[in-house]
Amino acid sequence: MQSPHNNMNKLLTDADLCVKCGLCLPHCPTYTKTQNENESPRGRIALIQAWAGGHLAASKKLLEHVDNCLLCRACERVCPAVMPYGRLINNFREQMAADRGSTLAVSLLKTVSHSKAAGRLAQSGLKFYQTTRLQKAARLLRLPSLLRLAKVERLLPDYRERQALAAYYPATAKIKGSVGLFTGCLGTLLDYETVTSAIKVLTAAGFNVAIPAQQGCCGALALHAGDTETARQLAAGNCSAFAYNKLDAIVSIASGCGSQLQEYQQAEFAGKVTDISQFLIKSSCDFSARLSPLAASVCLHTPCSLKNVMREEHGALELLQQTPGIKLTPLPVSVQCCGSAGSYMLDHPQMAEALLGDLLALALERQPEYLLSSNIGCALHIAAGLRERGIKLEVLHPIVLIARQLRH
Numbered sequence: 001m002q003s004p005h006n007n008m009n010k011l012l013t014d015a016d017l018c019v020k021c022g023l024c025l026p027h028c029p030t031y032t033k034t035q036n037e038n039e040s041p042r043g044r045i046a047l048i049q050a051w052a053g054g055h056l057a058a059s060k061k062l063l064e065h066v067d068n069c070l071l072c073r074a075c076e077r078v079c080p081a082v083m084p085y086g087r088l089i090n091n092f093r094e095q096m097a098a099d100r101g102s103t104l105a106v107s108l109l110k111t112v113s114h115s116k117a118a119g120r121l122a123q124s125g126l127k128f129y130q131t132t133r134l135q136k137a138a139r140l141l142r143l144p145s146l147l148r149l150a151k152v153e154r155l156l157p158d159y160r161e162r163q164a165l166a167a168y169y170p171a172t173a174k175i176k177g178s179v180g181l182f183t184g185c186l187g188t189l190l191d192y193e194t195v196t197s198a199i200k201v202l203t204a205a206g207f208n209v210a211i212p213a214q215q216g217c218c219g220a221l222a223l224h225a226g227d228t229e230t231a232r233q234l235a236a237g238n239c240s241a242f243a244y245n246k247l248d249a250i251v252s253i254a255s256g257c258g259s260q261l262q263e264y265q266q267a268e269f270a271g272k273v274t275d276i277s278q279f280l281i282k283s284s285c286d287f288s289a290r291l292s293p294l295a296a297s298v299c300l301h302t303p304c305s306l307k308n309v310m311r312e313e314h315g316a317l318e319l320l321q322q323t324p325g326i327k328l329t330p331l332p333v334s335v336q337c338c339g340s341a342g343s344y345m346l347d348h349p350q351m352a353e354a355l356l357g358d359l360l361a362l363a364l365e366r367q368p369e370y371l372l373s374s375n376i377g378c379a380l381h382i383a384a385g386l387r388e389r390g391i392k393l394e395v396l397h398p399i400v401l402i403a404r405q406l407r408h
């Protein structure tokens with residue numbers, strides 16, 4: 001365990017890298033919305049610097065300003081001083097962890113994410129809740145609102161009948177290599193079609209796919225809440241679950257998780273993690289002759305974790321361009337965070353909703369027939385926003401669209 005003195009030094013060393021130029025300010029969603037310096041990257045760094053230097057008390061206000069950060073890391077992408085902003089915030093939150101509570105919604109999310117038994121129970125519960133009359137009855141009695149779980153309830157996708165995953169799927173084309181598929185904690189629960197699509201496309205591209213049952217949550221929720229010890233344990237569990245020295249890559253189908261895996265201290269494991277679309281493009285996979293034409297307008301959203309942390313934003317666009325007839329209308333890379341940001345949408349609903357409104361306005365201008373996103377958190381948040389506005393528009397992972405078009 002680090003001594004408090006070392007931790008303060010770490011915070012001050014990182015914070016001192018900021019030259020206060022302010023170039024990050026126009027890229028920060030919370031600053032754009034509030035025009036308040038304390039809600040900007042530069043302001044938050046100055047607050048942490050003052051606290052770590054003993055010039056400022058850890059007030060409720062200070063914690064709020066830091067907690068309002070989405071950790072979208074748009075500031076880090078544009079910073080000329082290469083300021084490790086994400087690391088600074090996570091280290092600060094670790095220092096503050098004891099003073100912070102969680103809402104019931106966020107506590108539930110953490111329990112389901114961190115425990116396999118709770119995840120299995122949630123899966124059975126979701127099936128029972130949606131396939132009996134329980135959901136209708138609960139809504140009539142306004143139970144989700146009374147229990148302050150309305151935000152969680154609105155995010156739930158429709159339950160689809162699903163089969164247990166095998167631990168191994170052999171390539172169905174000439175063998176190119178072997179990969180591990182990271183499904184994490186909520187992948188199979190909330191995003192089953194993305195998992196099965198990933199298996200279909202990877203095996204059709206010539207890759208054997210291993211899906212170790214022992215893998216678990218990537219640890220992002222814990223780390224961002226300041227629970228570094230749990231994040232470390234989850235990282236160690238994933239590193240021992242994957243026989244990564246025998247794999248060409250560990251493929252991620254949710255950039256929120258992929259970005260966390262790429263920052264594990266276990267460098268060999270972290271170095272093998274890549275986004276699925278980027279991996280297929282880098283492996284020179286050309287599906288164009290095997291995809292049925294799709295004469296549809298498709299809007300592509302690039303999650304912050306994919307562009308600002310993984311820096312792998314080109315793969316999905318290049319992969320989708322292989323579909324004959326597709327009309328791709330990507331959102332500009334400069335578009336700000338959708339407000340999902342892990343558990344942020346649950347504990348900062350107003351800011352999350354304001355940012356989602358901006359993103360949906362931009363997306364709907366393009367009149368898409370599909371909206372694609374490479375991160376499950378963003379996809380659920382966007383889909384819930386569309387449902388609430390009464391707009392029928394399917395939100396999918398890019399790999400699902402490729403799998404649906406793929407001829408055998």
Ligand code: SF4
Pocket residue numbers: 017018019020021022023024025041042045075078079080081082083
């Ligand atoms: S761009 Fe970097 S150096 Fe400039 S104010 Fe922002 S964090 Fe500091």
Ligand code: SF4
Pocket residue numbers: 027028029030031039040041044068069070071072073074075076085
């Ligand atoms: S991580 Fe995002 S929300 Fe937080 S300070 Fe940087 S740009 Fe702003």
